[in-house]
Amino acid sequence: MAKSYEEINARIARGEAVVLTAEEVSRMAEEASPAEIARKVDVVTTATFGAMCSSGCFINFGHTSPPIRMESITLNGVPVFAGIAAVDAYIGATETSPDDPAYGGAHVIESLVRGEEVHLVARGKGTDCYPKKSADTWISKDGVNEITMVNPRNAYQNYPAACNSTERILYTYMGSLLPRFGNVNYSTSGELSPLLNDPCLRTIGVGTRVFLGGAQGFVSWRGTQFNTEKPRSERGLRESNAATLMLTADVKEMSPDFLRAAYFEKYGVTIYLGVGIPLPILDEEMAAAVSIRNRDIPALVCDYGLDGHPPILRTNYEELRSGYIELEGKKVRTAPLSSLSRARAIAALLKLRVSSGAFPIAPPVQALPARSSVSGLSERGRTR
Amino acid sequence: MKHRYILEYSSAMVDEPIIYTLIKDFDVKVNILRAEVSPGHEGSMLVELEGEGENISRGMDYLSGKGIRLMTIAQSLSFREELCVDCGSCAGVCFSGCLSMDAEKWELVVDREKCIACGLCVKACPFGLFSLKFGD
Numbered sequence: 246m247a248k249s250y251e252e253i254n255a256r257i258a259r260g261e262a263v264v265l266t267a268e269e270v271s272r273m274a275e276e277a278s279p280a281e282i283a284r285k286v287d288v289v290t291t292a293t294f295g296a297m298c299s300s301g302c303f304i305n306f307g308h309t310s311p312p313i314r315m316e317s318i319t320l321n322g323v324p325v326f327a328g329i330a331a332v333d334a335y336i337g338a339t340e341t342s343p344d345d346p347a348y349g350g351a352h353v354i355e356s357l358v359r360g361e362e363v364h365l366v367a368r369g370k371g372t373d374c375y376p377k378k379s380a381d382t383w384i385s386k387d388g389v390n391e392i393t394m395v396n397p398r399n400a401y402q403n404y405p406a407a408c409n410s411t412e413r414i415l416y417t418y419m420g421s422l423l424p425r426f427g428n429v430n431y432s433t434s435g436e437l438s439p440l441l442n443d444p445c446l447r448t449i450g451v452g453t454r455v456f457l458g459g460a461q462g463f464v465s466w467r468g469t470q471f472n473t474e475k476p477r478s479e480r481g482l483r484e485s486n487a488a489t490l491m492l493t494a495d496v497k498e499m500s501p502d503f504l505r506a507a508y509f510e511k512y513g514v515t516i517y518l519g520v521g522i523p524l525p526i527l528d529e530e531m532a533a534a535v536s537i538r539n540r541d542i543p544a545l546v547c548d549y550g551l552d553g554h555p556p557i558l559r560t561n562y563e564e565l566r567s568g569y570i571e572l573e574g575k576k577v578r579t580a581p582l583s584s585l586s587r588a589r590a591i592a593a594l595l596k597l598r599v600s601s602g603a604f605p606i607a608p609p610v611q612a613l614p615a616r617s618s619v620s621g622l623s624e625r626g627r628t629r
Numbered sequence: 630m631k632h633r634y635i636l637e638y639s640s641a642m643v644d645e646p647i648i649y650t651l652i653k654d655f656d657v658k659v660n661i662l663r664a665e666v667s668p669g670h671e672g673s674m675l676v677e678l679e680g681e682g683e684n685i686s687r688g689m690d691y692l693s694g695k696g697i698r699l700m701t702i703a704q705s706l707s708f709r710e711e712l713c714v715d716c717g718s719c720a721g722v723c724f725s726g727c728l729s730m731d732a733e734k735w736e737l738v739v740d741r742e743k744c745i746a747c748g749l750c751v752k753a754c755p756f757g758l759f760s761l762k763f764g765d
Contacts, residue, residue: 294714294716295716296755347757414749416752420718420721420722420753420755421718421721421722421749421752421753423721423722423724423749427722427724428721428722429721430718430721505714505756506756507755507756508755508756508757509755510752510753515755517714517716517755566732568729568730568732578721578724579721580717580718580720580721580722580730581716581717581720581730581735582716582717582718582721582755583716583717584714584715584716584717584735585715585717585735586714586715586734586735586736587714587715589735
């Protein structure tokens with residue numbers, strides 16, 4: 246029995262829609278068949294709250310009088326990309342303050358979201374139409390014209406866990422990895438994770454409405470490093486990092502509960518973001534897709550102590566969540582890097598928003614690529 | 630009863646056989662879990678003291694009399710809990726079991742009694758929420 250988007254939205258409008266979180270539907274799937282789930286459930290909410298380095302915001306400061314063509318800009322001392330028009334800029338989340346390696350673009354973004362003032366210093370060469378050569382002032386999210394998050398790569402479809410075979414501690418974007426396989430860190434929300442619940446991306450594409458950092462935003466494009474060539478498990482799930490999303494939303498509507506600046510020791514600044522996507526249960530195939538349980542989701546464990554971080558074990562999220570896995574004949578402690586409790590809060594919030602009609606479900610305007618692979622970078626210049 | 634304390638010495642005290650005195654004169658079992666002591670510098674030591682209550686309190690008076698500052702782990706490890714997002718990054722490095730994730734709610738559980746002041750959580754927390762007073 247198939248349901249259309251219109252039928253699902255009509256059920257939402259009548260207050261009759263059944264909206265569950267992806268964890269709730271996974272519990273339901275212990276008893277119910279995909280056919281029953283397709284009949285009973287209209288929408289399933291998915292979510293994650295983790296580090297997403299490839300993130301940042303476009304900002305338009307407004308013009309000073311007389312105007313300046315801002316050619317180099319800092320916000321709270323953090324360099325901001327100024328190579329676009331006179332008073333447009335892009336704050337990258339991982340951009341770092343030259344004075345403090347643990348402070349960067351993500352902290353500036355978080356401050357703006359919190360409603361705090363941020364120190365803007367700008368310089369330009371002075372032109373006939375933009376005569377001013379420097380500006381020094383304080384800005385806030387309410388005072389600027391636009392502040393729009395545009396994240397080139399978010400919400401990875403699966404991501405390998407990390408460990409370390411070397412004799413020394415490694416400080417990585419997968420956290421502190423203790424020597425001699427002292428721990429394993431993993432970073433997806435498992436059965437609650439957005440792209441794992443729609444493995445063929447039938448309902449997620451360009452134009453899909455998403456929850457981003459507390460605001461309602463959209464999938465604006467395929468994410469960078471979008472990869473359809475990663476192997477699939479028996480259940481059709483990607484074995485490791487595959488599809489990604491480019492996401493956009495208004496920073497003025499975001500909340501610090503779902504956006505937090507972070508610093509990984511000796512790696513650098515990054516941002517933790519909450520992302521949530523409601524999935525329409527159009528038919529049995531979608532019902533089967535959202536029924537996945539942690540034990541069904543493959544997880545590779547990669548050794549960050551070796552070049553290229555090769556996988557040394559294939560496990561699943563139920564094992565990772567148990568607190569320990571067996572690795573190289575040893576019982577090794579496992580820990581998450583992304584917050585499952587925050588992801589659950591997002592999925593629950595999204596459930597309310599969808600049920601109330603505040604978060605309409607719509608088909609993608611354009612599907613994400615069916616085929617796309619990722620290349621490396623070959624170096625032809627002189628390597629120093 | 631076992632109790633964990635951090636002892637902080639001035640540089641003048643580093644040469645004194647304090648642990649020997651604690652064991653011999655006060656009959657206190659001392660288990661040194663971590664120490665940063667070098668001649669001519671200030672020192673820090675994480676110890677577990679075990680013995681009769683009265684012996685321990687006399688031993689502690691002796692330490693205080695020598696100008697050694699005693700801190701419990703609770704005083705030494707500070708954690709800005711209100712900013713925690715329960716990501717779990719700290720639990721991955723905490724081999725003493727002080728920091729762990731609740732397997733139902735997936736919220737961080739802090740059991741300060743298990744802390745051994747290793748300091749790994751200070752660097753592992755992406756939000757810089759831990760600080761530890763030990764050495765330095």
